[in-house]
Amino acid sequence: MIEVKKISKKYGRKKILDGVSFTANKGEVTCLIGINGVGKTTTLKAIMGLTPYKGEILIDDQKMTKDSYEKITFIPDAPIMLPQMTIKQAMVFMADFYTSWNSRRANQLMGFFKLKEETPISELSKGNTAKLNLMLGLSLDVDYVLMDEPFSGIDMFSREQIADVFASHLIEDRGVIITTHEIGDIEHLIDKVILLDNGTVLREFNTEEMREEEGKSVVDVMREVYQA
């Protein structure tokens, strides 16, 4: 379980996160939702140790260490492998450094996304860059996957492909934290929603309970909260 306990973060004088707390369990998809600038990406970076923060974050009851990167992966919305590398070289790099690298799954995802090994990363479109990030991230046998806006700027067909991969490769028994504006594509996969606003958790709910008890979808709740 990922436990985020009262984390706060400032950029200069601006408070980005102000006592954010939530948990994300294995086998569950937790979605962080909020308008731009509420601290979704910063929360993911804090979990991954990519930005300093106040508060505490535990992964399976332990603080983040170097070995945690074999258990948790972060898929950002920007290209993070060197542009001069080919996809093959990026895969070799991952295989070299991660014992959790799963070559079989990587090849499966390559085929599914129709990516070619010899393609230089610099020549990939935005959609294919997102697919590459996803392929590299999901090919690690990790317990937790964090994804930042995986659908950002991607065409409808690629979104469908990515959503298919989520359903087939992502869920299994992994814990997933995802930030997205494109709820529609993956709403059926989300178990828990954390609504953020002004650096705080505005509301937290289980999607199934929300549907059964109040008859509302995630989008309905978002409208209620953010348009209020």
Place this chain on the structure above:
Amino acid sequence: MMRYLKLVNFEINRFSKIYISLLLITLVSQFVGVIIGTKNFLNGARDTMSEERLSEAAFVTNNGGIDFTYIANSLWFQGPIALSAVALIFYIFLIWYRDWFGKNTFIYRLLMLPTSRLTIYFSKATAIFLMVLGLIALQIIILPMENALFNSTVPEVFLNMEMSSSSIMSVNVVLSFIIPSTFTQFLLSYGAGLMVMSILFTAIMFERSFRIKGIIFGLVYCGITAALFLAPVFVMGLGNFYFYPNELFGLLLALGIIVTGLSIWLGSWLLKNRVTV
């Protein structure tokens, strides 16, 4: 350990094109310098001899001959050494900043590797150090060849003396600095280089951690460490104390080790706990 070596290899590969260019520039420029330098001298000598109707021996008596120091002091010879030095100093900054500001933000991947941040820090430092040593090794290898080419091109009568590589290295200021003649000198020269690199790495980490404020912190840190390292020299300059050469050497060595250790510790701590991607 394997990840450290892989990272060092990776860092060297990333700079390999520019690095090989530097090696080639040094190789070509210095050999061209030998050929052009001797040719210019011999053409000048021939012109003077025909104008003044001098024999070769008389020319040498009046104007002096030539030896390899003439070549080693030329721009053709020292230019590529200076260029390589500037490129590697520039690379101390580039090796970090390109991971943040390149077309792709590779620092994400680097900091998410299942290895300690200190390993990342050391791999970058090692890559730079190995590249410096590689350039020095090239210089040590090609110097005797250049010397042999020079000796075979210049007629014996014009030669002041046939210099050995070691005497060229000891006479030329630049070569004596980059190719120390004793192990102690090597430790001093390259230890000082490592110290400067670790201080600059720490200043970069300050900037990456605190951005604009970090630039000020970095500059202050550079100033404090420079003052700390040079404190014995300042103290002597003020006339309050006098240190014997051995004492001064020991003090500078001890302070150098302290400053380098402090910089590595602080730089890697900032990389682990304070930097923001």
